[in-house]
Amino acid sequence: MNNHYEVIICDIWGVLHNGKNYFPRAVKFLKDFIDKGGLVILLTNAPRRSKNVRDYLLKMGIDSGICQYIVSSGDCTFEWLNTLNSSPLYHLGPAKDNSLFDNIKINKVNFENCDDCICTGFFDEYNESIEDYESILNNLKERSITLHCANPDLYVNKGSTILPCAGLIAQRYEEVGGKVVYFGKPYSIIYDQVIKRANQILGKQISKKQVLAIGDGLYTDIMGASMNDIDTLFITDGVHKEQLDEYIGNSEFERNIIINFIQENNINIKMPKYIQRELDFFNYI
Structure with missing residues (x-):
């Protein structure tokens, strides 16, 4: 090589x-x-x-x-987060991804009150399905909120278990007519x-x-x-x-x-x- x-x-x-x-x-x-x-x-x-x-x-x-x-x-997502200032942001994802917000001031809110949304993955990828997110996605779509996807992967293998990723939520949001911005491959x-x-x-x-x-x-x-x-x-x-x-x-x-x-x-x-x-x-x- x-x-x-x-x-x-x-x-x-x-x-x-x-x-x-x-x-x-x-x-x-x-x-x-x-x-x-x-x-x-x-x-x-x-x-x-x-x-x-x-x-x-x-x-x-x-x-x-x-x-x-x-x-x-x-890293790419963090650069975008730095541009938000105090814009109300909804984090759609698990607490294990909270390190993404270290050393940055973010105004986190619930999904009903956000102006921006960052999706890092399922809250519980072991037990949830994409259907569990319909109400959240429909609410965001009705308000024309852009979903920013921090991980475009659809699935990942953890050992012998296949787990869903943020990309699956973003894909579904596009299917219902929502706008998505992707960071990553x-x-x-x-x-x-x-x-x-x-x-x-x-x-x-x-x-x-x-x-x-x-x-x-x-x-x-x-x-x-x-x-x-x-x-x-x-x-x-x-x-x-x-x-x-x-x-x-x-x-x-x-x-x-x-x-x-x-x-x-x-x-x-x-x-x-x-x-x-x-x-x-x-x-x-």
């Missing part, structure tokens, strides 16, 4: 860990790339600021060397930020041809990099694992089968340059 790329932009959840345990071979892959002179920037749709993401990764036991540079959708604003960060770290303008994006989300990681003319490595044993395992069945794990899956699901992306089950030094297809 070092012969072809100077920078790796790597997703976190689904590539480096599954929400419970980190993947040693993935960590070793990135550490080896850094040791050979490459730059790794972790890019995540976590609705938390990069410092909090780093603390989480270090607590999990991931090598500090690959956690040095992180850009999160929470696949939207260009976060890729502009990460390329800018790479240029600052390296002290030069980096060509996108020298950048590889690694991720497990076709609609976020791979689509976002594709829209920004960045080569991709698609990890199949992430958020799409269950769908892909059913699609592949007893067939061999081959590139043409994965490409067929992408095409049959009408996912409008430039096809991944590399495909692996999990991030490792070998077994690219």
